[in-house]
Amino acid sequence: MKLTVIGHWGGYPSKNEASSGYLLEHDGFQLLVDCGSGVLAKMQNIIGPENLDAVILSHYHPDHIADIGVLQHARLIQGLLGKDVPTLPIYGHDENREEFRRLSYKEITKGIAYHPAKHLMIGPFQITFLQTNHPVPCYAMRIEANGKAIVYTADSAYKEEFIEFAKNADVLLCECNFYGSQNGKKAGHMNSFEAGRLAQKATVSQLILTHLPHYGQISELVHEASSEYTGIIKLAEEFLTIAV
Numbered sequence: 001m002k003l004t005v006i007g008h009w010g011g012y013p014s015k016n017e018a019s020s021g022y023l024l025e026h027d028g029f030q031l032l033v034d035c036g037s038g039v040l041a042k043m044q045n046i047i048g049p050e051n052l053d054a055v056i057l058s059h060y061h062p063d064h065i066a067d068i069g070v071l072q073h074a075r076l077i078q079g080l081l082g083k084d085v086p087t088l089p090i091y092g093h094d095e096n097r098e099e100f101r102r103l104s105y106k107e108i109t110k111g112i113a114y115h116p117a118k119h120l121m122i123g124p125f126q127i128t129f130l131q132t133n134h135p136v137p138c139y140a141m142r143i144e145a146n147g148k149a150i151v152y153t154a155d156s157a158y159k160e161e162f163i164e165f166a167k168n169a170d171v172l173l174c175e176c177n178f179y180g181s182q183n184g185k186k187a188g189h190m191n192s193f194e195a196g197r198l199a200q201k202a203t204v205s206q207l208i209l210t211h212l213p214h215y216g217q218i219s220e221l222v223h224e225a226s227s228e229y230t231g232i233i234k235l236a237e238e239f240l241t242i243a244v
């Protein structure tokens with residue numbers, strides 16, 4: 001499995017960068033996890049929009065879905081230009097009917113509701129879900145293929161259930177929207193100490209901090225998380241690639 005970070009900023013994209021978007025590839029299958037602002041522009045450095053095989057969304061905040069509309073336009077236009085562009089499945093929860101409806105567009109994309117209590121197979125990936133603590137319904141994902149696991153927390157305050165959910169993952173892609181001195185509970189986000197503690201308790205192989213804040217020295221997040229977690233810690237950055 002190969003993970004490529006397309007965008008990693010919390011809330012909105014930083015200048016010339018993107019908010020949440022992660023490309024997962026295995027056996028030639030290309031799955032985009034979240035599709036925030038700036039993702040479509042940045043993703044084209046790696047893969048054309050017509051070459052995606054599926055998209056899955058954690059929740060419907062703009063920094064995770066803003067580029068769905070332009071992804072639909074891109075596939076429409078590439079199809080009109082003569083490329084073979086099949087209907088793209090976009091998986092999302094259907095707890096917000098209006099947002100879910102927008103995932104379907106002509107024959108270009110089709111919204112498919114995932115059922116968080118069940119396993120989901122998308123191409124070679126087996127996905128399980130955990131509801132997060134966030135102001136709107138949001139789901140973390142444990143994505144497995146070929147005996148490897150990548151766990152993406154999506155947006156969430158710290159919750160104990162993450163420990164079991166992320167157990168022994170090869171990569172924990174953990175949101176870290178706050179510094180250690182801040183409390184993210186009300187906003188539905190984690191701080192650096194919580195991300196580190198989760199990685200340590202879940203005994204993951206490496207921790208990638210993402211959904212990063214737009215202020216302060218973000219390298220400080222790694223320093224803080226390392227007081228809780230003894231393994232490898234990286235900051236998410238554009239086009240960071242990790243193969244497991």
Ligand code: ZN
Nearest residue numbers: 059061134155
């Ligand atoms: Zn959110």
